[in-house]
Amino acid sequence: MKSLINRNLVRFKFFLTRINILKIKGKYNVNWNSKNGKNVSISDNFLWRTDNGFSTIFKYTDILGVFYGISKTLIEIEIYDQHAKLINVVTLEENKKVNSFIIDEKLVGYEGYGFFNIYHIPKSNQNEKISILNRCYIGFMKNNSISMVHGNSIVKGKQFKNRKIQNNYVNSSSLVNKVYKIQKKFDEYDRVELFFANPIKKKVIIKINDFQTKIGSHAIYKHNLRGVSFIETVSNCNFLRPTIFTYKNDFFDVLHS
Numbered sequence: 004m005k006s007l008i009n010r011n012l013v014r015f016k017f018f019l020t021r022i023n024i025l026k027i028k029g030k031y032n033v034n035w036n037s038k039n040g041k042n043v044s045i046s047d048n049f050l051w052r053t054d055n056g057f058s059t060i061f062k063y064t065d066i067l068g069v070f071y072g073i074s075k076t077l078i079e080i081e082i083y084d085q086h087a088k089l090i091n092v093v094t095l096e097e098n099k100k101v102n103s104f105i106i107d108e109k110l111v112g113y114e115g116y117g118f119f120n121i122y123h124i125p126k127s128n129q130n131e132k133i134s135i136l137n138r139c140y141i142g143f144m145k146n147n148s149i150s151m152v153h154g155n156s157i158v159k160g161k162q163f164k165n166r167k168i169q170n171n172y173v174n175s176s177s178l179v180n181k182v183y184k185i186q187k188k189f190d191e192y193d194r195v196e197l198f199f200a201n202p203i204k205k206k207v208i209i210k211i212n213d214f215q216t217k218i219g220s221h222a223i224y225k226h227n228l229r230g231v232s233f234i235e236t237v238s239n240c241n242f243l244r245p246t247i248f249t250y251k252n253d254f255f256d257v258l259h260s
Contacts, residue, residue: 042163045136045172046120047154048200050223050246051082051106054114056145058107063139065097067123071133075126079161080104084117087221097123118200118223122161134160143248143257150257156202156242158221173202174241183236183244190232193252197226197234197245207240 051059061080067073082091090111093104108114121137138154160169189195201207201218208217211226212235218224226245228234236243249256 041132041134043134043160043169044122044124044163045134045157045160045169046122047136047138048118048120048156048158048202048221049141049154050116050118050198050200051111051141052116052143053106053108053111054116058105058144060142060144060149061104061106061119061121061139062142062151063102063104063121063137065100065102065123066135066137067125068097069100070135073125073127077124077126078102079122079124080119081122082106082111082117082119083221084111084115085223085225086219087118090117116198116223116225118221120159120161124161124163124166143255145255146253148255150255152246152257152259155244155246155259156200158200158202170204175203175205175207176239176241180237180239181241181243183238185234185236185245185247187258188232189228189234189249190230191251192249193229194250195228195231195234196248196250197228198248199224199226199243199245201240202242203240207238207243209240209243210237211235 049061053059063078065076067076076097078095078097080093080095081089082093084090095104106119111117123135123137136157140151140153142149142151157172160172161167162169197211199209199218201220201222201224204220206217206219208215212231214226216224236245244259247258249258
C-alpha cells in the first residue's frame with residue numbers, strides 16, 4: 004500500500020510539473036514589485052447605467068494630492084459600452100479633495116449600460132516611484148433614490164509617463180473553476196439583476212445556477228433572475244463577482260456579492 008501511495012504521489016507531481024511547463028493554468032497577475040508596477044494609476048471596472056430611468060454618480064478622492072502631496076493632477080475617465088467599445092473620454096483637472104462625476108443619457112448618448120475606468124495622472128513629478136488604486140464609491144440614482152457601492156474588480160492600469168495601458172491584474176485558469184455562492188437570500192425580492200464585468204482580455208465562461216454563458220473580453224453581462232433563493236456562480240476567472248440590483252415594489256438596492 005505504501006509503495007502504491009508513493010507511486011501515485013510521484014505521478015501527481017509529474018502531472019503538476021507538466022502543467023507548469025506548458026503554462027496550462029494561464030496566470031494573468033501583474034508582478035507588483037516589478038518595474039511595470041510603478042508609476043501607474045490602477046482602476047476598477049466601474050459599472051454605469053442610463054437605462055430604465057437610472058443615472059450614475061461617481062464620487063472619488065484626489066488620491067495623488069491627499070496621499071502624496073502632488074498638487075497638479077489630471078483625472079482621465081474612459082467610458083465604454085457593454086461590449087468594451089470606447090465611447091467617450093473625459094479629462095478633468097483636480098480642484099478639490101473629494102469630487103463627483105455624473106454619467107447620464109446626455110453624456111453617453113443613449114439608454115444602456117457599460118463600464119468606465121478612472122486614472123489619476125500627475126502633470127509633473129512623473130518619475131515618482133508610486134502606484135495607486137482607485138476603488139472609490141459609485142451611486143445609482145433612480146426616482147430621487149440613490150444606492151452606493153464601492154469598486155468591484157481591479158482591471159487596468161495606466162502608466163503616468165507614456166499612458167501605456169496594463170491589463171490582466173486578475174487570474175484565470177484553463178483547468179480550475181471557481182465556485183462562488185453569494186451569501187444572501189433573494190426570495191424576498193420581486194426580481195434581481197446581476198451585472199458581471201469580465202476583468203481580463205480573453206473570454207470567460209460563467210455558470211449562474213443552471214445557466215451557462217460566455218462573457219467577451221472586458222465586456223459587461225447582465226443576467227435577470229426571479230423567484231430564486233440562492234445564487235451560485237462557477238467561473239474560470241477569479242473574483243468574478245457581480246454587482247447586484249434587487250427590487251421590491253418601488254424599492255431598489257445595489258450591493259456587491
